[in-house]
Amino acid sequence: MNRNALGRILAARNWSDVELAARAGxxxxxxxxxxxxxxxPTVATALALARALEVDVATxxxxxxxxxxxxxxxxDRAT
Numbered sequence: 001m002n003r004n005a006l007g008r009i010l011a012a013r014n015w016s017d018v019e020l021a022a023r024a025g026x027x028x029x030x031x032x033x034x035x036x037x038x039x040x041p042t043v044a045t046a047l048a049l050a051r052a053l054e055v056d057v058a059t060x061x062x063x064x065x066x067x068x069x070x071x072x073x074x075x076d077r078a079t
Contacts, residue, residue: 004035004037004065005059005060005061005062006034006035006049006060007035009053009055009059009060010035013053017031017032017035020049020052020053023052024045024048024049024051024052025048025052026045026048026049030045031049034049041061046060046061
């Protein structure tokens with residue numbers, strides 16, 4: 001299974017979506033949508049997740065992260 005950074009961090013800590021949602025003060029269903037790439041987090045949501053996990057926002061949502069796939073994707077830009 002190809003997990004995004006958020007999924008990997010939760011698995012490494014043995015945390016459930018419910019636990020992270022409670023620690024971050026977020027709705028579990030919304031957290032699940034963000035984690036699975038079905039929703040783009042707001043800045044407030046990204047910061048709440050980073051604080052709860054005690055990591056930088058960029059650790060969870062690296063450059064090129066896409067809500068469509070919930071993971072970093074290569075972005076081709078015309079020069």
